[in-house]
Amino acid sequence: MKCRHCHERPVSRSRGLCWKCFYQPSIRAQYPSTSKFARRGEGIGCIQAPLPAFPTTAMPGTPAKITVLAERARLKQSLWHPEDATDVSPASSVPRAG
Numbered sequence: 001m002k003c004r005h006c007h008e009r010p011v012s013r014s015r016g017l018c019w020k021c022f023y024q025p026s027i028r029a030q031y032p033s034t035s036k037f038a039r040r041g042e043g044i045g046c047i048q049a050p051l052p053a054f055p056t057t058a059m060p061g062t063p064a065k066i067t068v069l070a071e072r073a074r075l076k077q078s079l080w081h082p083e084d085a086t087d088v089s090p091a092s093s094v095p096r097a098g
């Protein structure tokens, strides 16, 4: 099988590309992964998305938090802000048996 881009060299890398084409970022970007395991939803993956402008006070698992996450995904922002509200507090933390 020949490379999807240059149609000259044999496929030796993922995305149906040859070694030379795969390691040129401008070429690789033109060919999305062909793996069924690489299909991911918005906001999930290894691409570093920009942080949301503001943290949310919506608690995890609530419909309000889901709405916030959907909006962040729509804006192609990171789903999580380091200052988002969490349900971890001294009063709610449970000591773990170990």
Ligand SMILES: [Zn+2]
Pocket: 003, 004, 005, 006, 007, 008, 009, 017, 018, 019, 020, 021, 022
């Ligand atoms: Zn090639």
